Amino acid sequence: MRGLNEVQSSTEQKIHLMNNKTLPNGDEPEGDWESPTNQIEFIEQSRHDHKYSKGVSKLFDFALSYMADAEKGNQNGKPAVWSTGLMEAPLIYACDIVPMAVYDLGRLGSAEGAAQLSEDLFDMPKETCSMVSALLGEWYQRRNNSVKKVVALSTVCEPLNMAYEMIREFGFDIHRVDQVIKPIQGGEERLEQMIQYLTRELADVAVFLTGKPLDEAKMAVEIKRMNRLMAKFREIIKLRVANPLYIKSLPMLFLLMGSGHYFGKPEAYEVLLDELIDELKNAEYVPSPLGKIVPLTWVGARGLEFGVYKAVDDLGGALLSWFTPNPYDRIWREDIPPLEAMARFILEYFVTGSPVNQIKYIEKMIEDSGSKGMFFYTYVGCPYGGLHVELFRDYFHKKGIPSSGLEGSWQVGAPSGQLITRVRAFIEMLS
Template sequence: MQAVMEKASAMEKAPSVPNEPRNQLEYIEQSRQAHGYSKGIQKLYDLALSYMPDAEKGNQEGKPAVWSTGLMEAPLLYACDTIPVAVYDLGRLSAAEGAAERAEELFDMPKETCSMVSALLGEWYLRKDNSMKKVVALSTVCEPLNMGYEMIKEFGFDIHRVEQVIRPVHGGDERLEQMVKFLASELEDVAVFLTGKPVDEEKMRFEIKRLNRLMAKFREIIQLRVSNPLYIKSLPVLFLLMGSAHYFGKPDEYEAMLDQLIEELKTAPYVESPLGKIVPLTWVGARGLEFGVFKAVDDMGGALLSWFTPNPYDRVWNEEIPPLESMARFILDYFVTGSPVNQIKYIEKMIEETGSKGMLFYTYIGCPYGGMHVELFRNHFHQKGVPSSFLEGSWQVGAPSGQLLTRVRAFVEMLS
């Protein structure tokens, strides 16, 4: 009881911070201060902010690191004694303003180009003299980014492509087994690219077991949040999602942080909404970079309790079959690379489990892939009577537009 009272007192005394952060790092610092009562959140942000600098330093000192998607490849890369450095987390952990503009100038890219691809090309250009030059590229994630990989070869990046396949609709079990075998061979080639030899299967089995254990703990945190949604607000949950794919390069520390948060949530005092009511919500689509959107949700009494994002934290890897086959089957069942029609059932399950009253669909400006999926989702859930709001954001460093924030606030207020 004494510990609970001390946490409650710490919440009340958390220092105030300016209302208008200028970049992602300032939003993180604001959130860190707002969560001053949580040792787990402090450790989470420590891991996030040290992730890429430590990976690069380690790489310079002989600990291999490789650029990757940061989605589901952790067991394979860690089994190769290689730190996965997530391409898609560059902007969230950077304050390098003007990265997209730099890419547009270098490559004469049209303004309509996906903001994510433009920004990532700019980020890589700024890192062209750094030591991490290997890239594992998963082909089915984003076609414009596939072209971007070709562009950065001139900066000395060594690109290894993984030709992924999508689970077949027709052809039956025989066709599926052919795809499993092909994809497993592609994944084996990743190990050869990184180490010069086939993957150590015992190491990969260990990593698969670790991933399953960590994701079970992650899911426990998601479940505990339903009863106390604002103890861990939206931005830290986004970073927990990010870390679920690569552990910020420090698996043991990431697991200890998850354990800390579980213990906190079990005993934490209930955090009231600033407006007296909490509106449970589901986030669908990209993991946004415009952190002000997440703050606006919190400020209006919204609580993002379920996340349908590229991080498949709700899946379990098969530990009973060969590890490369397990990874291949996981990818073929992975909802992001499949048809959005097949993904709907997973979103419905999340809404039911968390009691969500509405949905926020988020995609990046200029992303046809995300935009088409969102339209299919919106139409389905509109017919089901589930309120939703479509947010089109930018892969940028800085605060979101006032128009975007107004839409978020109005939507949450409507559901209150």
């Protein structure tokens, strides 16, 4: 296998061919991959590239309308709450409330301006995690909006915990969930104690949101919905192995994020999954622009730099599995009380827990998708992501699985040239 330095010349020649709209077989590539400068343009270009898919177009409609529809609904009597948008949907929907995902905040907005605003208002050092800086600025710009409740999970990251405290002065009502992490030691007795504690913490969320105890029957129904939807999502993942570029990386990113909150439209999201499954089962094969497919696994944050995903697709890569904060690969228990089921699910999965607990899931994803390599993606200044990546990288390096680390920023413009060059070189190395 060639090293990254050895393939730079070949990669640059390929880039030149694509920028000049000519591929080795004489065909022209789809679209102009260098032209988009913001997230909306990347989405519209991807929509055009997927003009054969009504499902993908509908997915982008959901993504673009998600925040505005939730805010409008909140004003019209359908309550909404800020949350992580990762795995708390069964609890929040059981309270008849729409989750507004913190991590989608700014994804389609002006995060660069928000980060600068945060630095100016709060004297945030430039070394601060770009995600936290941008979110503070985004919340400040939304300080007069109607959605004021926030459910904050304490183990997401410590800088974000501090940011939650800072936005209290803007009138946001913060409810902390003291979220524990699965112990490596201590045995079943210790684990059961933590489950009981976290169950009580989750019960308090319902009281915070509604002023009354949780309707457990409703949450049991929502858990069944989550399991049903994730089974459909896994079917899409499986079908993509045979036709990787029918649904390319960017729409898969949004489909993945939607698995944690359904874009505020649970019934419509399920219909969308069914439509995409039907399309994949009957679709013609979509070839790579360069005549090859390199199956890959994405590990880490769900980046905002959409050009990275486009570069993967255009150079023959296919992100066929995703180890991100969205745990689509696991099942909620339906045979125990719903809050206990949620506590057990969190303790088994949570990505900010010990990396030791997570490696087995990444290995299974690599095996199921036939991945030849892995991208590890973290945000600049992330205090825990970098450490996790190094632990993962060391483990999989010893297993002989190639990887490339990508460090991006929480910004909505085109990705840096350096980031794209790393993507291009890594895929070329695996070809």
